[in-house]
Amino acid sequence: MTARTRLIMFLAAAAVIAGFFAAACSRLPPFGTPDHPYAARAVAAALAHRTANTVASVNFDIRAFDTLGEESILFGTVLGATLLLRRARDERHRRAEAERVMPTTRLFGTLLLPVTLVVGVYIVAHGQLSPGGGFQGGVVLATALHLAYVAADYRALKRLRPLTFLDVADSLAAASFTLVGLAGLVAGGAFLENVLPLGTFNQITSGGTVPVLNAAVGIEVASGLIALLAHFLDQAVELTDPDQHETGGD
Amino acid sequence: MGIWPYLAAGWVLLVALYGLVTSHNLIHAIGCLAVAQSSTYLLLLAVGYRRGGTAPVYSDLTPGTRPVVDPVVQALALTDVVVGATVTALLLALTIQLRKRHHTVDPQALTGLKG
């Protein structure tokens, strides 16, 4: 197809889709409707399990199985990136170079890194109480480590980043979500059942398995994200282009 | 507000599709895919909005005193965000390798598979 034919075909189809979608939207309940049946049931269920952050309760208790699938996708992506961004047969490894940074940048990074780490841990640990949780906190934790790359250089990041350990932590955290689910099956009779003591509402120990799963996801997201970024950064910093030393190419 | 938030979701999806159909750069195409995905966030959160509602977090809110917005769609959107980020990472990894082997990121220049 020529670019023109393709565009005309797309525009015609898009016009039809737009018409149908708009017609469908006009039959939706009005924006801001007070009628949210599932929300009402989910809030009641979350409060019954003494979880103050109802979003966390939906993610880690009521619909925890979705999150199991989701963190498996993350786990699979880390494995997939490991596979796809491996060193090809014709590529060479080169050592990252030390780089010069401004002293203020270095100071900024040195100060910010521990603060960011603490914030990340806080967000993971308070996931069942306040907005945040394993996913959000995990991303903050992974970002913290990469401040070393911003404020120093790749060598500094590599020293801070025990990749083998992180890979294992990622896998173990992924497995622990399933294992908590199986524990629920054994102790309570249903997979992912919230079998731990529910604690006192609005305290850090409340919510039963919610904080446990939050922590597992926090560890997985942090270690998985660092590993994932490591593969991308290796590509950019440490691998030479296959054509630079090869005779022939493809 | 009426139905505008819902229509915006449809608009974002179609704009992203336009970008995908006409793309000359795989990185741009993957960006368009992320735009397509944001239409789902928009629709989910619009569907879950409740007039006068606050965040569904009861750490500083006595249950029953104020209406809250739908926590279920927020949880779905969170799942969706993670799914989207990971798929984007995988596709970018494929693009990096393709660039090395094919020396182009223009999908219109890829002719290895046809017929």
Next chain:
Amino acid sequence: MGPAALLPLAVAIPLLGSALLAVTGRLLSRVGCDIVATAAATAEVVCLALLWTRGGHLATAELGGWPARVGIVLAADPIGAGLALLVAVLVLAVVVYSWRYFDEPRGQHAGVFPALILLFEAGMAGFALTGDLFNAFVFFELMGAAAYALTGYRIEDPRPLQGALAFGVVTSFAAYCSLLGIGLLYARTGELNLARLGRGLAGHPTDLLTVVGFVLIATALLVKAAAVPFHFWLPDAHAVAPTPVCMLMSGAMVELGAYGIGRVYWTVFSGPGGIPHGAFRTTFVTLGVLTALVGAVMCWQQRHLKRLLAFSTVSHVGLFLIGVALLTPDGATGTALYVAAHGCVKAALFALSGVLLDRYGSVDEHGLHGRARALRPVGLLFAAGALALTGLPPFGTGLGKALSEDAAGHWQPWLPAMFVAASAVTGAAVLRAGLRIFWGLGPVPRGRPGEEETSGEGEEPEIRSPRRTLPPTMVLVPAVLLALALALGCLPAVAGALARGAAAFTDPASYRAAVITGRSASSGAHEPAAGWTTAGVLLGLLSAGLATALAATAVRYGSQPPRWHPAARAVRTLRRLHSGHLGDYLAWLALGVAVLCAMLAAQT
């Protein structure tokens, strides 16, 4: 163990297996990794076999102890559990096939390939067993993410990367369309559970919101099922993915799309406030016929063996779509059996082309002409697979095809001809390739310069030690798979169980009762007959005979009509549409969505 344990275990076992492989892969030897992977795959087969035999009409598991009104419920009837079992059997076959076949990366990457295969399995099993629409989306994405990475496995060759990108972008975009559809339905009903969604829709009249919601949700499933015009990614991805991955994608993943359409339609949209049966039947049978035809024509044109098999899958999925869209228990029975047997046969054929790739570094029908004479036993298996694909009795494909034909003939008397034609042409194409490659029959076809085609030469071999002997598992696995396809046709118990499953599958009332109240109600619907009939045997023999005649003619006189012939011109146009261009594929997707909306809206 009861279903409450078996259902979640079916997802948990491969997930744990994959995490175990990812941790221990770097410590274990290759043999150790293979043992762990095989153990996990075997455990999954056992778990799902138990579920299939003990599940009854509908087994449910309320996850987290939450009922369907709050949480996620897994629900398995014999069709869903059977499909998951097919996935598990194929994964076990793939793991055993890869024992000595596959050149895996070593060192810190060891164990990653089987770990991803197991994640892929978890995604497919979860998708087949879930009773929740959003959860189905999550598992759809899980199988997608694993499959994109596995497709692009050979990073030294640009073509797998291109195929994986097209696959990933098109499937992900379609998945987001689906999520929009889920959002629309959620806004209307405030539910995500399939059974409760169906009940919630009943309170509203059928309108454009229902139609658009259904079409958007169906988009992802149609892309996965590779229905025309959503199918373009499939031949690209299948031609380039590693052979073991092709076995899984063609054998089970694509069929999950057709299953998903049937499942979502029956549980959510089949009642009042949904899509009327007539509208669904007409639209999706049309789509199925189109898919079967395009797949068959394109299949016949190919010389790249894996691409040829991929188009044969497109054609067969068209037949499966017809069977699902008939909306009768008989159609569902036939399709279930057809899918199971086709999965085994197609996986066996891909495995055998993997042998060619291993021995000769090529899967090109023309380039390999007569070169594989030494592999006669492999050739015999290949020919048997081709005949099984045509529906030769007593293969399970034959029984499934006969039952589907019978069900389709009750609605439109000309539909069985469609089944015969599609299965004969695709089987003939495979047989033609087999006769040329393994027996060297006929003249060597001459290529035409400037033709729009993908040749199968210059493939990266999947293992780098050409002088070793052929690992016995590489022949044993396809032989066992073909024997399984034979057993599916010969054991009346299997067909009987699938017939009971089909009765439950097409009975939304008892599904709803079981999922919402948790009580397993026995299905009141009649159980369709599921045995061989004279007409079925004759139609199977007809397909096989036609295929043999077609293949023999093609081998003797060449497979293409002269260039000036109008048919040749039409075929060239069709081939040119398969351009390998991502933008084209998405434009076709948009067109498909628009046409589906218009067709369904016109009929409601």
